[in-house]
Amino acid sequence: MSKVRVLVGTKKGAFILTADGKREQWNVSGPHFAGWEMYHLKGSPVEPERIYASQTSGWFGQQIQRSNDGGKTWEPVGNAFQYDGTPGTHQWYDGTQHPWEFKRIWHLEPSLTDPDTVYAGAEDAALFKTTDAGKTWLELPGLRGAKGHLWQPGAGGMGLHTIILDPVDPRRIFVAISAAGVFRSDDGGTTWRATNRGLKSAYEIPDPNAEVGHCVHRIAMHPSRPKVLYMQKHWDVMRSDDAGEMWYEVSGNLPTDFGFPIDVHAHEPETIYVVPIKSDSEHFPPDGKLRVYRSRTGGNEWEALTKGLPQQHCYVNVLRDAMAVDSLDSCGVYFGTTGGQVYASSDSGDTWEAIVRDLPAVLSVEVQTLP
Amino acid sequence: MIRVVLPYHLRTLASVEEEVQLSVQPPVTLRAVLDSLEATYPALRGTIRDHGTMQRRPFVRFFADKTDLSHESPDTLLPDVVINGAEPLLIIGAMAGG
Numbered sequence: 001m002s003k004v005r006v007l008v009g010t011k012k013g014a015f016i017l018t019a020d021g022k023r024e025q026w027n028v029s030g031p032h033f034a035g036w037e038m039y040h041l042k043g044s045p046v047e048p049e050r051i052y053a054s055q056t057s058g059w060f061g062q063q064i065q066r067s068n069d070g071g072k073t074w075e076p077v078g079n080a081f082q083y084d085g086t087p088g089t090h091q092w093y094d095g096t097q098h099p100w101e102f103k104r105i106w107h108l109e110p111s112l113t114d115p116d117t118v119y120a121g122a123e124d125a126a127l128f129k130t131t132d133a134g135k136t137w138l139e140l141p142g143l144r145g146a147k148g149h150l151w152q153p154g155a156g157g158m159g160l161h162t163i164i165l166d167p168v169d170p171r172r173i174f175v176a177i178s179a180a181g182v183f184r185s186d187d188g189g190t191t192w193r194a195t196n197r198g199l200k201s202a203y204e205i206p207d208p209n210a211e212v213g214h215c216v217h218r219i220a221m222h223p224s225r226p227k228v229l230y231m232q233k234h235w236d237v238m239r240s241d242d243a244g245e246m247w248y249e250v251s252g253n254l255p256t257d258f259g260f261p262i263d264v265h266a267h268e269p270e271t272i273y274v275v276p277i278k279s280d281s282e283h284f285p286p287d288g289k290l291r292v293y294r295s296r297t298g299g300n301e302w303e304a305l306t307k308g309l310p311q312q313h314c315y316v317n318v319l320r321d322a323m324a325v326d327s328l329d330s331c332g333v334y335f336g337t338t339g340g341q342v343y344a345s346s347d348s349g350d351t352w353e354a355i356v357r358d359l360p361a362v363l364s365v366e367v368q369t370l371p
Numbered sequence: 372m373i374r375v376v377l378p379y380h381l382r383t384l385a386s387v388e389e390e391v392q393l394s395v396q397p398p399v400t401l402r403a404v405l406d407s408l409e410a411t412y413p414a415l416r417g418t419i420r421d422h423g424t425m426q427r428r429p430f431v432r433f434f435a436d437k438t439d440l441s442h443e444s445p446d447t448l449l450p451d452v453v454i455n456g457a458e459p460l461l462i463i464g465a466m467a468g469g
Contacts, residue, residue: 035380059430059464060380060418076384076414080422 004326005070005368006334007051008342009038012360014053016071019355021328023346026355032074033065040321040364041071042108047115048368052134054105054120062104064120064134077134081105081122084141090124091152100124100144107321107364109163113170119189121160125151125177127189140189143175147194147212154179154215161320162216167223174219174229174244181214182231184244195244199233217260218320222269230272230299232262232320237274239299250299255286261323265348266331270298273325273333273349275318284315292335294349308352309343316341321364328369336362373404373449374459381419381462385412390459399454401433402445419462434461 006017013031032038037056044050049070055063062081065074081102092098103123111117116133126144128137151158159178166172173185174195181196199214215234222228231238231247236257238247251257256276265271272295278286285291289312292305316339326332333349336342340359345352372392382389393407409416416422419431425445427433433440436450436458452458 034383057380059378059428060384061421061428062417063384063414079417082423 002328003370004328004332005043005048005370006324006342006344006355007041007043007053007071007364007366007368008336008356008359008362009040009053009321009364010336010340010360010362011037014038014041014055015356015359017342017355023328023332023344023355028356029071031360032071036063037104038363039105040107040366042110042366043070043368044110044115045112048370050110050115050133052108052110052118054108056104062102064105064108064137066134078130078136081120081128081137082139083126083144084139088144088149090148090158091150093152097149100126102126103157104159106159106161107163109165112165112167119163119165119173121163121175123157123159124153125158125160125180127160127163127175129189140185142185142190143183143192146183146192150212151177151180152213162219164219164221164229166221166226168226172226172243174221176216176219176231178217179213179215181212181216182219182229182244195240196247197245198240198247199238200236200249201234204234218262220262220264220272222264225269228269228298230262230264232259232274234258234280237262237299250295252295252300252302254293254302255291255304259318260320261318261335263323263325263333265333266325266327267329268296268331268348271296271348272299273323274302275323275335277317283317288313288315290314290316290337292333292345292349292352305345305349305352307350308345308354314339319363322362324365324367326367326369332367334365334367336365338362372456373399373407373453374456375404375408376459376461378462378464380464381415384418385414387412399449400446401440401443401449401460404449404460405445430465432463432465434463435459 002021008015013034015030039054041053051067053065087100089097107121109119120128127140162176164174184195194211217232227243229240237251239250290309293302316337323335333345338361341354341357344355
């Protein structure tokens, strides 16, 4: 029988939850790396026992941990993230230029074909790559050449939070950066260009044609249709049908189109999920009701999913990297909250249950579907 | 041998006890001790000093013989009580966070 393994990064350690394909009984392991901020854990698609983890601390900096046995044991690997050449500067809050400074790794994206190759998204925003299983990391500096001097951090930091590797064209990579936007490479990461046409950020960017500066919170793709991208922007849920050349809004009947995560059903490329949050001033669900919204039409028409989720006095947030889907026949959907719950649905979102609660604030959730 | 006491999170990271002992060739400076520490426990690279600049990380402090050495030049000789092993060099995560 198939199994699932849920990798949960929190503000104070990592947790690993496992269950069989029924997803009814969960075993919780952890905390791993207790006391450290675990921004993200992700397994190799081609060698699932190989898992990489980003471990950070305001005191002791960045570590990358690697497991070769599904998270039972770990070893620290390379943690030297040096910007290529002279780091240069980016826009600062007061309009002056500010030097690039490495702070942490927000997101790790293992290669679709090689377990030793991993991409890492950094704050201050940059893309790094290892081809030796994490021992050494080199920046792909062409990304910061895409008008990097105009990027400016938002309140949450200037982090590169999303990396999507095209499963059909191995040369194509998408990344998204908080308060900078979406960028695409068609040559394996050497050169990049901004792909933000159609995004409107009237209250943040006066220039309606601004190429960069859009506060993209998350993008998602279904592997069967790599040219279709979905986006949760700061405000607005967006969609592109041409690999980011043009975006259009699909917020439709959502109660609010502010939020952080967005994900796609494993078997239905037009079924997508978001978690509406009241506003950028009040980072909690509207009316104290935690509701996942599902569209089966690729956007615009949304239904609230509430069974098993708290419908009163709920004031948690769901962060951008804290939602994932498994690929079992009945698609599982998972998300973690800043209140320390991880909710799971084994029926595509119809019903939910907390598979663990009272963890530290959840930063990230990933799921591995195992044979 | 030079004795070095590590903060909790660095002990778990390097899989060592609270105190480690290092062989350091004279002159026994802070730089020489940290070089030896990182060579012996590579997982500690970048955790005490920045990878690129080799500057002390902001919330890491150095104490020995009841003295704060955090702002001393890394090439200053450590106190005799550290060099002769009577006292450890303390590496401390600063109290911070409110």
